[in-house]
Amino acid sequence: MFTVAKPMSARRRGFAHERDLARKLWAKGFAVMRAPASGSKAKRLRYPDLVAIRNRVVFAFEIKTTSNASRDIYIEKEQIEKLIEFSKRAGGEAFIAVKVVGEGEWYFIPVSELVVTPGGNYKITLREESRSRFLRIDNLVSLALGVKTLREFLEK
Amino acid sequence: MFTVAKPMSARRRGFAHERDLARKLWAKGFAVMRAPASGSKAKRLRYPDLVAIRNRVVFAFEIKTTSNASRDIYIEKEQIEKLIEFSKRAGGEAFIAVKVVGEGEWYFIPVSELVVTPGGNYKITLREESRSRFLRIDNLVSLALGVKTLREFLEK
Numbered sequence: 001m002f003t004v005a006k007p008m009s010a011r012r013r014g015f016a017h018e019r020d021l022a023r024k025l026w027a028k029g030f031a032v033m034r035a036p037a038s039g040s041k042a043k044r045l046r047y048p049d050l051v052a053i054r055n056r057v058v059f060a061f062e063i064k065t066t067s068n069a070s071r072d073i074y075i076e077k078e079q080i081e082k083l084i085e086f087s088k089r090a091g092g093e094a095f096i097a098v099k100v101v102g103e104g105e106w107y108f109i110p111v112s113e114l115v116v117t118p119g120g121n122y123k124i125t126l127r128e129e130s131r132s133r134f135l136r137i138d139n140l141v142s143l144a145l146g147v148k149t150l151r152e153f154l155e156k
Numbered sequence: 157m158f159t160v161a162k163p164m165s166a167r168r169r170g171f172a173h174e175r176d177l178a179r180k181l182w183a184k185g186f187a188v189m190r191a192p193a194s195g196s197k198a199k200r201l202r203y204p205d206l207v208a209i210r211n212r213v214v215f216a217f218e219i220k221t222t223s224n225a226s227r228d229i230y231i232e233k234e235q236i237e238k239l240i241e242f243s244k245r246a247g248g249e250a251f252i253a254v255k256v257v258g259e260g261e262w263y264f265i266p267v268s269e270l271v272v273t274p275g276g277n278y279k280i281t282l283r284e285e286s287r288s289r290f291l292r293i294d295n296l297v298s299l300a301l302g303v304k305t306l307r308e309f310l311e312k
Binding site (some may be wrong): 019030032033048054086088089 | 190191193203207209210212216227245247
């Protein structure tokens with residue numbers, strides 16, 4: 001007897017990556033909440049993909065994954081507006097969380113650092129020299145603990 | 157041609173009440189996030205039913221509905237522990253949000269105000285004299301804006 005492994009749908013793979021990030025942030029001491037599944041009526045309320053809070057410091061994330069780090073990542077204007085509205089209300093910071101799938105690493109890009117495209121959408125470039133300006137998971141811990149400010153990270 | 161309206165399942169009714177509370181808190185200026193559907197793997201991470209944040213003030217809610225206000229509401233120990241763990245990490249306040257369905261009203265009970273049962277679980281009594289100690293949605297706004305503290309509400 002044997003069973004054939006079903007290929008995982010893009011949607012289910014997306015959830016698996018979200019869970020991976022949620023687990024990692026929880027392990028670092030954050031209270032973490034993932035959004036209800038996309039497409040539910042709840043989405044009308046403009047949820048980010050994930051919210052992490054530690055000691056009243058709130059981070060809201062839109063999650064993107066890529067298996068090709070040489071390609072830019074594009075994000076729609078509406079997604080960024082939704083993320084900014086949420087974090088403005090919460091008094092928090094908004095990030096795009098990017099996982100480079102082959103590498104298994106997460107990078108966090110503050111929305112203020114995104115490049116605007118001529119069409120009004122947003123873009124992230126993953127080449128090495130850009131990544132030096134991205135935050136890593138331990139940097140989020142430093143921000144939440146007040147060890148370092150976001151400005152200090154971006155000025156490095 | 158006609159169709160017979162399907163009775164709404166308890167599960168779907170539960171979601172409808174969650175959405176009702178989410179919408180009301182959003183309308184009051186909170187950033188709001190509902191948990192993924194119960195039973196998903198995500199639940200292992202100990203999510204509250206709903207989180208509302210305004211200006212770095214974090215409220216975590218477990219949601220209960222009842223159509224019979226003369227009956228006490230019981231909540232399992234594990235649910236309360238989950239809620240307390242989340243709000244401790246977040247630096248926020250934990251509440252049970254109760255909707256009395258016929259009345260359509262929401263009441264918010266701080267976990268510190270719950271009555272412990274002999275079996276180690278928790279209980280809420282909805283009779284009128286108890287309700288005077290419950291918070292209403294506008295009280296949550298006052299808390300978030302720092303107009304009044306939780307202690308001031310509970311000493312009234």
